[in-house]
Amino acid sequence: MGSIQKITGTLVLVVSASFSVNAQQFNKSEDAIKYRKGAFTVMNAQFDQLASMAKGNLPYDAKVASEGAAAVEALSKLPWAGFAEGTDKGETKARPEIWTDAAKFKDAQGKLMTETAKLAIAAKTGKLEDLKVAVSATGGACKNCHENFKSK
């Protein structure tokens, strides 16, 4: 367990160094909500395509997968700026825990960004098996955050 924890610690450190807080500012709460929803919509569509390849529902295309995974990685950095204070009301499924348990939410963001970075690397190998593993891990990071911070 010691070495696993050390590896996890290293990964988190890499994430902290690579993904700084985006300084995006919004004039209106609804703009922030629209922004973060947009980022999730596009990330979800791109990820769905990779998941379909992993499941065999869509023919595996290494180039498309590599581009899609790069898009998912880039997109995974973006929604968080839209969760500014005061954007908990309106057309949103965001749960209050996002703001009341901000450290845990930040940790969940970090987990996703770590997995999408690995996904992008895995997709570049051109091996469907690598993609499958990374898609599964990324899906787990999505689910982890949804279960804790998104209303049904």
Added chain:
Amino acid sequence: MGSIQKITGTLVLVVSASFSVNAQQFNKSEDAIKYRKGAFTVMNAQFDQLASMAKGNLPYDAKVASEGAAAVEALSKLPWAGFAEGTDKGETKARPEIWTDAAKFKDAQGKLMTETAKLAIAAKTGKLEDLKVAVSATGGACKNCHENFKSK
């Protein structure tokens, strides 16, 4: 003019080689529309931040600008898959010319992607003057497409 045309030709070739058509598929027209709107919303928000820095309305932060420009570059590749045939109706400002003059629309996409690639490079120099030039050129590419293909 000969050499300028040659340069333009080279750029287009680079764009064609770098940005292949995203194979994103949608089950419903409204999903495609939601997807492309999401991509534009996020790209616009990220670009606005850079434009604010270029105009002096937001303090210049080289790191934030570099990350924002990288996001804009990544996002500029994504909306186009959402303009599939049959997605001209619904909650959209997309003009029919997108489909009736597809070659011109594709050219406008290429221009944007070329400018956002240059924007990402310019933002990495850490020089506000470089950012200003690239923001202006990218804004021109946005405007070019909106004027021809987006309803008011």
